[in-house]
Amino acid sequence: MHAVSLPTSTVRRRIELVSWKPRALLLHGFLAHSECDHMISLAEARLEPSKVVSRDGSGKLDSVRTRQGLSSSGTFLTKRQDSVVAGVEDRIELATHLPFSHSEQLQVLKYELGQKYSAHYDVHGSNEQAQLAIRRGEQGGSRYATMLMYLSDVEEGGETSFPHGRWIDEGAQAQPPYSECGSRGVAVKPRKGDAILFYSLKSDGQSKDFFSLHAGCPVAKGVKYSATAWIHVEPYSNTGPLHxxxxxxxxxxxxxxxxxxxxxxxxxxxxxxxxxxxxxxxxxxxxxxxxxxxxxxxxxxxxxxxxxxxxxxxxxxxxxxx
Known part of the structure; x- marks a missing residue:
């Protein structure tokens, strides 16, 4: 295995098993603060209203990400854009044991006061539709796993919530203060440098995990920056059909x-x-x-x-x- 850079951070790196329903792990100190700041600086000048994937695979504005019609902001970083981005991508490949060739570009998002991402799945359509896409060899097949990295602290709100989720140890993990949105099901509070890894498909790689329904809770105080890596069951290209x-x-x-x-x-x-x-x-x-x-x-x-x-x-x- 090739060498992969590890973050230099004062935060102790450790992995916390958050839930089996959905399968979710919290990677404390996954990114160095300098890496977080660097990705924010790369994205800041290019931020535009966030879009969601439509049925034809293109992007469209959607109220699922808005607050009173005002969308959160986002942009994509080019794969291997520089040595810092490449180092993060390599670390994601190492942590997930899923090939980099199956990943989409990293998406950086900025949520300001009141902005949210309503509950949704990263896998679109039914199990049958997802499996048909795989058999047809369509772009990447289904999204298998999501690595959501927090690039900033958030003073209040902004949790990643799994409304149907089940804690491993509710007594130890379901501790306040969570926002009203974060108090339902399982939730992770955003902390700069941490990352949540969760799976949209069950371990067979085909069936949707209905516990993977998740939301970005409204930011109540401060600003939230995040970077997301979506990893597919098949090789994925950001520039058109795969050879x-x-x-x-x-x-x-x-x-x-x-x-x-x-x-x-x-x-x-x-x-x-x-x-x-x-x-x-x-x-x-x-x-x-x-x-x-x-x-x-x-x-x-x-x-x-x-x-x-x-x-x-x-x-x-x-x-x-x-």
Whole structure:
């Protein structure tokens, strides 16, 4: 396994098992405060009203994220945008045991006074629809796990609430003060550097976990910043359809960059190396697209650590869908 940077923090890093319904773990001190500040600074100039995913896969404004018509603000960070973002992405891969190639871009959100995200699922549609999407090879299949990282403290409110959730130890964990929203079911208070990891699918990687219904409670005092990583059961691209076998470009400008000689001048970014998959593997001719049923070709395009895990991810020994 390649080296992964760990945060330098005065907060003692530990993992707290919050709930089995849904499966949720709180990673205390997952991020260093400097990493939180850096991601906020990257996002701040690009924040715009937050959107939700519509049925056609595009984004749309939705009252689920609003307060009196005023939406929270958000933006996406480019994958491997800089060394700090790449370090966080690597740490998420290490903590979840799910491949980075299955992740969406990190989304940074800002919630101000009264703003919230009403109760919702990260998996859309029924179990049957989710499984059909997987069989059709649609973009990433279902979202399997969510890593929600808190980039700031919040003075009051702003909890992540699971209204149907069940505490592992209600007597020890369900301690006040929670807001009215956070007092129902299971809730996690936002603390700078902490992260909550929870699963939208059951351990079979196919069935929706109905306990994973969750909400971002209204901010009662202060400002809340967060960064979210959604991880799918299948490889996911943020720039369009995936080429079979991971042989793809992750930026529309890859052919232009390759023509300018960047494959040779910027080798790691463009072509990748033993631990990092490059952005422009297709244009740099590092690999070749494969027929969907050509298993030998598919396997040849993977890094050694990924071979044999093309269609499965595991967290603590729990396999995702094949």
């Amino acid at each position: 079979p076998g991971f042989c793809r470009d992750n930026n529309a400008k890859c052919p232009e960059w390759a023509a300018l000689g960047e494959c040779e001048r910027n080798v790691v970014f463009m072509r990748g190396n033993g631990t990092y998959r490059g952005h422009c593997r297709l244009s740099c001719k590092v690999c070749q697209p494969c027929a969907a049923n050509d298993e030998e070709c598919l396997q040849s395009n993977l890094r050694p650590a990924e071979r044999g895990a093309l269609r499965q991810g595991a967290a603590g020994g729990m396999a995702a869908a094949k």
